[in-house]
Amino acid sequence: MRTLLILLALSYVSFARGCSCVTDLIVDRVESSGFIAAVTILDTRPVDTLDGYHRVKIRIEELYKGTPRTEILLHSQLNSSCAFLPRTGSQWLLFAQTFQGKLSFSYCSGNEEITRTKWAGATRANRNHYAGVSRVIGFLRYLRANDIEPTNTYGLGIGYTDDADQLRGYANPEQDFALFRIRVDEDLNIRKVTGLKRFANRKLDRAIRRGIRASGKAYRWKWDSIPTATEVYLAVFYYGKEGDAPSFVSCFDL
Numbered sequence: 001m002r003t004l005l006i007l008l009a010l011s012y013v014s015f016a017r018g019c020s021c022v023t024d025l026i027v028d029r030v031e032s033s034g035f036i037a038a039v040t041i042l043d044t045r046p047v048d049t050l051d052g053y054h055r056v057k058i059r060i061e062e063l064y065k066g067t068p069r070t071e072i073l074l075h076s077q078l079n080s081s082c083a084f085l086p087r088t089g090s091q092w093l094l095f096a097q098t099f100q101g102k103l104s105f106s107y108c109s110g111n112e113e114i115t116r117t118k119w120a121g122a123t124r125a126n127r128n129h130y131a132g133v134s135r136v137i138g139f140l141r142y143l144r145a146n147d148i149e150p151t152n153t154y155g156l157g158i159g160y161t162d163d164a165d166q167l168r169g170y171a172n173p174e175q176d177f178a179l180f181r182i183r184v185d186e187d188l189n190i191r192k193v194t195g196l197k198r199f200a201n202r203k204l205d206r207a208i209r210r211g212i213r214a215s216g217k218a219y220r221w222k223w224d225s226i227p228t229a230t231e232v233y234l235a236v237f238y239y240g241k242e243g244d245a246p247s248f249v250s251c252f253d254l
Contacts, residue, residue, distance in 0.1 A: 019082035021108035026136060026253045027150040027233045029110045034103050035066035035096040036140060038114060041086045044074065052077050053104070054085065061091065064140040072096055073104035082107045091115065093133060112136065135175050135237060136253045142179070142197060150233035154226045156218040158182055158190070158234055160211035167208065169246040172201040172238050178208065180234045184218045186225050199238065208236055208249065 030036065039058040047053040054074040072094070076085050084107035086092055091114040096105040105111055112133045119125050143150070160167075178199045183192035193212050199205040218232065234251060241247045 019080070019107060021082075023110070023252070025235070025251055026139060027235050028152060029095055030065065030140070030143065031150050031152060032097050033065060033095045033109075034098055035069070035072065036064040036094065037066070038062040038064075038091065038093050038137065040091050041088055043088060044076075044085060046076075047073070050102075052079075053102075056086075058094075062137075064144050066096075073102050075099060075104045075106035077106065086113070093137065131175070132254060135177065138175055139177055139179075139235060139237075139253070142177075146196075148179075148196065148233075150235075151230075152232050153230050154220065154223075156184060156188070156220050156226070156230070156232050158212060158218055158232060159215040160208065167204070167211075168248050169241075170201050170204040170238075170249075172199055172204055172240070172247065174238070174240050176200055176238045178205055178236045178238075180209070180212065180236070182212065182218070182232045182234060183229065184226070184232060185229045186227070188218045188220075188223070188225060190216060190218060191229075199236075204238075204249070 024032075037058075038061040040061060042057040042059055044054045044056050047055050050073075052075060054076045055071055056074045057071045058069070060068060074084070074086075077083055078085065093112045093114055094105050095110045096103050097109060098104075099106070112129075114130075114133055114137075116126055116130045118129050142148075176199055177197065178195065179197040181194045181196055182190060183194075185191050190213060193209050195205065195209065199208075212234070236249050236251055237253055239248050239250065239254065
């Protein structure tokens, strides 16, 4: 059975509190963000001249992309279902993009609170949440340390073609991820797959690479070609066995 398991440059829509957010892949989120950092929220104040915005004072704990700053705009939208106003003293992994000509973050920017106690009494959910944030931070540290800036100029998708069960059940260290750079020609043919960071389990790593190559082509809806050859980055995250559920991999940071 041929199944597309990894979709790059596609997105899904998540719904929370009635707010609809388009959730993109981490490589695309990094590319589109002008500022990425782990920060502590020091203060939030409404901006009188900008409806729906707050000015947020921050202390940067760790900077992953952009220039140091002590404040940033929040598109708080307090009168909508996407209202977002982080509490003073909380720590967040912020992704800020340029929106309406202003660098800002919002409920749908892909931000995550850095905490082990997000939900009262929910030990397992809190553990998974913190593990997920730590996984993304580890990925961002790798990009920074290796001076890698993921790109996807034409918004292409990359498919993995294989039996869906073949990437389940591998033993591998938790928090691990792989990063691939994929060369695509003008006719959307996949020409080269380079492993920039490999999984510790080499069999798993090779299986993913084979699947990417076997898919043959990149894609974008109603596009048969692109103006020039390009490179696309694909991050794949490992999620260990939990209960009776086997381990699996995903290009989404869950």
